Amino acid sequence: MKKVIASVLSVAMVAAIAAGCTTQPTDAPVSTTGDNGETDPVETETSADETEETTTEKQTATYGTGAEHINLWSFTNEIPNMVGQYIKQNPEFGEKYTVDCTIIATDGGAYQQALDAALVAGGDTAPDMYAAEAAFILKYSQGDMAKFASTYKDLGIDVDAKIKDADIAGYTIEVGSRDGEVVALGYQATGCAMIYSSSIALDVFGTDDPAEIEKIVGAGTGSWDTYLNEVAPKLKEKGYAAVSGAGDIWNACEKSADTPWIVNGELNIDPKRDAYLDIAKTLKDNGYSNDAAGWSEAWFADMKGEGPQKVFAFFGPAWLINYTLYPNCGGTQAGEGTYGDWRVCAPPVGFFWGGTWVLGNKDTDNKEGVAELIEWITLDTSETGLQYLWANDLMGNGAKDTVASATVMAKSNGTLDFCGGQDIFPAFIAGNSYASAKAMTQYDETINRYWTDAANQYAEGNLDRDAAVDAFKTNVADNLSF
Numbered sequence: 001m002k003k004v005i006a007s008v009l010s011v012a013m014v015a016a017i018a019a020g021c022t023t024q025p026t027d028a029p030v031s032t033t034g035d036n037g038e039t040d041p042v043e044t045e046t047s048a049d050e051t052e053e054t055t056t057e058k059q060t061a062t063y064g065t066g067a068e069h070i071n072l073w074s075f076t077n078e079i080p081n082m083v084g085q086y087i088k089q090n091p092e093f094g095e096k097y098t099v100d101c102t103i104i105a106t107d108g109g110a111y112q113q114a115l116d117a118a119l120v121a122g123g124d125t126a127p128d129m130y131a132a133e134a135a136f137i138l139k140y141s142q143g144d145m146a147k148f149a150s151t152y153k154d155l156g157i158d159v160d161a162k163i164k165d166a167d168i169a170g171y172t173i174e175v176g177s178r179d180g181e182v183v184a185l186g187y188q189a190t191g192c193a194m195i196y197s198s199s200i201a202l203d204v205f206g207t208d209d210p211a212e213i214e215k216i217v218g219a220g221t222g223s224w225d226t227y228l229n230e231v232a233p234k235l236k237e238k239g240y241a242a243v244s245g246a247g248d249i250w251n252a253c254e255k256s257a258d259t260p261w262i263v264n265g266e267l268n269i270d271p272k273r274d275a276y277l278d279i280a281k282t283l284k285d286n287g288y289s290n291d292a293a294g295w296s297e298a299w300f301a302d303m304k305g306e307g308p309q310k311v312f313a314f315f316g317p318a319w320l321i322n323y324t325l326y327p328n329c330g331g332t333q334a335g336e337g338t339y340g341d342w343r344v345c346a347p348p349v350g351f352f353w354g355g356t357w358v359l360g361n362k363d364t365d366n367k368e369g370v371a372e373l374i375e376w377i378t379l380d381t382s383e384t385g386l387q388y389l390w391a392n393d394l395m396g397n398g399a400k401d402t403v404a405s406a407t408v409m410a411k412s413n414g415t416l417d418f419c420g421g422q423d424i425f426p427a428f429i430a431g432n433s434y435a436s437a438k439a440m441t442q443y444d445e446t447i448n449r450y451w452t453d454a455a456n457q458y459a460e461g462n463l464d465r466d467a468a469v470d471a472f473k474t475n476v477a478d479n480l481s482f
Contacts, residue, residue: 011125057104058104061365062099065095066097066098066232068098069100070364070366071127071128072099073115074130075106076103079356089384093369096369106133106135111411119148119361128360128482131358131375133357134199140357141184142177142442143174148361149180149359150183152360153181155367155370158354163182164388166404166408169191171191171352172357172404174438185358187356187377187387187403187404188355188404189355189404189409189433192251193345193427193428194219197310197313198343198420200235200240204238204312210345214346217313217457219345220350221349226251228283231312233286236286240310241290241302242283242288244290244299245298246276246289248289248294248315252347253279254444254448257273257439259439261444265482266482267476276455277454277465277469280455284459290302292311303330303338315347316351317428318399319354320353321399321416321418321419321427339417343420343422344422349434351436352437358374379459385408388412391403391409391412400414412425447480450472450475454471
């Protein structure tokens, strides 16, 4: 399971929630499943970057034995493993096609640099299909490199009808659309929920019922006011923290914005992102958090209930439960650590965190094969489709995970002993519906880092509010051009 956890985390953890915006590494070990379903070794090719500043490791894997070749590029082994599963289920596909997989970690931008060069060069070595994660998907679906992506319709996919039948999460469509046409879709859904402590809820509010907790915390209101002004003080009175650190709320502030960082070529600070400065300051000044940075030892200690104050809630997608809270809860069964104490409900503010999108090259010579794989990964709602296998832990991913199709989740079993036997899928279906991607730009990864740095300086008292905003604007002006 550790191998699986590393792989899935590398896909999902694309945005840091630490005050210092520390991003989880994505250089997970890679393994492949061959077309016979057995685990096969990968071929590893290591090459030095021309800049000599980093060394990138390229790993390759091959599935199928057919005469027609499909080049697949990805930054983890997840999608290559899916291809192996598809060929296992459909051996005739492997007899017709050979899928050559190139896997390059995202560290230092290595994957993007190599992918860009391959797309521009074209020819037989260019990818026929490729993956992009949330941190840089807009570059390939709507931004500088979007011209290489085929619309799903041009690949021959009846995308409009299948999106409707699958009830695909709206934000994933927003992210993957160019000029109103879908060029990329995902398989995971990373709409977020509030993951809260049952025991703390009972102690402070007298109930741990998700429906009642939603009312108490202001779920779906689109505002943090109730949580900060009513919930946090009550938790503090009983000796509990509302969150582990201010960064736990950053993703919601960032992804719930109504306007992007760049409007008409000018830097724009949306009010919901601006509010994060005051949220971070409020949490710090009132002791409503343990000041733990995301992915730090202190953050993981809070998941075990071993921090200075026990933490009431974390905010995130299903992968945060499966691949972060679970291995850091301090136990493997009820009564050990915080295992079994967690429950899930809709959050005050809707947002998504992470995800991977799949694209096809407009110049591919194998549209039919590429379309078949993409459709199975992103739109198939059958019990042999990737999303059903993924949601029900039938792919070897190590956990029941949320997927882009609400149709699939509605007929899947989302009960987790880790969450006291609760079926978590309904809360995440709601979280998916609240999430929006309307305020994203291809510059978000960099600008977000400057903004969270400014918020941290303000919260710590190193800069006043105006000076923190000025420092942010200076960083953007000095390092980015639009």
